[in-house]
Amino acid sequence: MTKSSSVAMKGIRLVYVLLDGIGDLPHPLLNDLTPLEAAYTPNLDALARNGAMGKVISVGKGIAPQSDIAVFNMLGYSFKDGSYVGRGVIESIGCNIDFRDGDLALRGNFATIDDKLKIVDRRAGRVISSEEAKAVCKTLRDNIRFSDKDASIALEPTIAHRVVIRLRHAKMKLSDKITNTDPAYDKIDGMGIAKDTTGEMFVQKSAAEEDSDQARTAAKMLNEFTTQVVQLLRDHPVNRARIAAGKKPMNCIIARDSGNRYPHVDPIDKKHGISVGCIVDMPVEIGISKVLGMKMFQAGDVNDYEEKAKVAAKSLKSVNAVYVHIKGPDEFGHDGDARGKKKNIEDIDKRFFGTLMNELKGSSTAIVVSGDHSTPCVKKGHSDDPVPLLVSGSMVKQDGSARFTENYAKRGNLGLLMGADVLSTAIKMVAG
Ligand SMILES: O=C(O)[C@H](O)COP(=O)(O)O
Numbered sequence: 001m002t003k004s005s006s007v008a009m010k011g012i013r014l015v016y017v018l019l020d021g022i023g024d025l026p027h028p029l030l031n032d033l034t035p036l037e038a039a040y041t042p043n044l045d046a047l048a049r050n051g052a053m054g055k056v057i058s059v060g061k062g063i064a065p066q067s068d069i070a071v072f073n074m075l076g077y078s079f080k081d082g083s084y085v086g087r088g089v090i091e092s093i094g095c096n097i098d099f100r101d102g103d104l105a106l107r108g109n110f111a112t113i114d115d116k117l118k119i120v121d122r123r124a125g126r127v128i129s130s131e132e133a134k135a136v137c138k139t140l141r142d143n144i145r146f147s148d149k150d151a152s153i154a155l156e157p158t159i160a161h162r163v164v165i166r167l168r169h170a171k172m173k174l175s176d177k178i179t180n181t182d183p184a185y186d187k188i189d190g191m192g193i194a195k196d197t198t199g200e201m202f203v204q205k206s207a208a209e210e211d212s213d214q215a216r217t218a219a220k221m222l223n224e225f226t227t228q229v230v231q232l233l234r235d236h237p238v239n240r241a242r243i244a245a246g247k248k249p250m251n252c253i254i255a256r257d258s259g260n261r262y263p264h265v266d267p268i269d270k271k272h273g274i275s276v277g278c279i280v281d282m283p284v285e286i287g288i289s290k291v292l293g294m295k296m297f298q299a300g301d302v303n304d305y306e307e308k309a310k311v312a313a314k315s316l317k318s319v320n321a322v323y324v325h326i327k328g329p330d331e332f333g334h335d336g337d338a339r340g341k342k343k344n345i346e347d348i349d350k351r352f353f354g355t356l357m358n359e360l361k362g363s364s365t366a367i368v369v370s371g372d373h374s375t376p377c378v379k380k381g382h383s384d385d386p387v388p389l390l391v392s393g394s395m396v397k398q399d400g401s402a403r404f405t406e407n408y409a410k411r412g413n414l415g416l417l418m419g420a421d422v423l424s425t426a427i428k429m430v431a432g
Pocket of ligand 1: 067109122123162184330334
């Protein structure tokens with residue numbers, strides 16, 4: 001990097017917004033528009049008119065990624081060498097559970113099942129209080145016993161239906177070559193890949209994927225865990241109360257994305273040559289931020305969009321770039337709620353982008369907007385459809401884009417980018 005470009009890099013001010021699950025497909029309830037096309041988004045439209053667009057395949061062609069590997073790619077880390085450690089490890093780092101190499105960390109969901117292990121709801125209806133989750137996890141920690149006396153477990157509830165599971169064996173390093181008990185995701189090269197979730201699903205038995213005692217022991221521990229969870233929660237007071245209140249019982253934990261080692265990668269500041277902070281809420285993005293050495297800025301809760309915008313603007317006093325993860329759209333996509341996703345996008349446009357543009361008025365700050373993956377409402381799950389990308393700012397050559405939508409992304413001057421090239425491309429565009 002030349003001296004002049006490194007000086008330019010230091011002058012960089014960039015807000016990098018990833019809208020979780022933003023990409024979508026035309027929906028019959030939206031007159032065959034996508035939620036982005038159907039939404040009223042005057043602020044995003046203004047940013048599009050002042051910038052250039054493209055479309056992004058965040059991980060790889062044909063891959064419907066989970067947020068963890070997708071966000072790593074969107075921050076410049078592709079793990080193309082198959083070295084990815086798995087979402088379970090990232091979420092264990094995010095929630096500070098005691099984890100060391102040789103343990104097995106998994107992402108879990110409190111789910112609702114029937115007496116034949118058919119999954120009624122992969123998220124037990126989503127509405128789970130932290131009190132309920134803590135009470136259930138205490139019962140499980142206090143009562144789960146493994147047939148192997150050297151096996152142990154740690155369990156940490158995080159947000160809503162999400163929980164982190166950590167298995168440990170005192171006398172062996174557990175293998176992560178085991179299959180998920182959650183049928184909605186596969187694990188390929190450590191990456192969680194979404195499967196079709198529209199049909200009937202049953203809790204899966206975990207199986208060793210390699211011929212080793214470490215894998216057989218890990219799968220056996222996970223299966224013993226799952227069986228005991230179902231027994232212990234069948235008539236748990238929390239579930240009796242939930243059923244009495246007309247809620248779905250959280251009577252099973254389905255698990256995925258096991259990993260058995262810490263990730264070791266270059267810090268993001270070293271990789272990109274600028275200082276990068278973040279505003280994130282979910283355990284997976286918190287874990288990613290810790291792994292990449294990002295300075296985390298606190299900005300209210302998941303839906304406090306105005307606060308996120310104000311803190312993002314202020315953070316540029318201490319970092320060159322701030323990555324803001326906005327969770328909203330993804331959950332509506334998973335729930336197949338197209339009207340809800342459209343409304344959430346309008347809410348984000350008004351309360352986040354409206355506030356951000358006001359806070360940044362008069363400053364030469366670039367605003368980059370994209371997503372980690374598509375979560376089409378018609379599929380109720382992640383897909384490999386590209387996500388839109390917008391790079392907006394006075395330093396960017398406008399390409400005639402008028403709206404931040406999938407269609408304008410297809411026609412924009414930036415063309416097609418792979419996720420791992422997005423941030424470095426945006427930095428170059430902004431540094432000039
Ligand atoms: O919200 C999350 O944690 C993930 O993005 C989706 O996970 P889920 O399909 O298990 O809810």
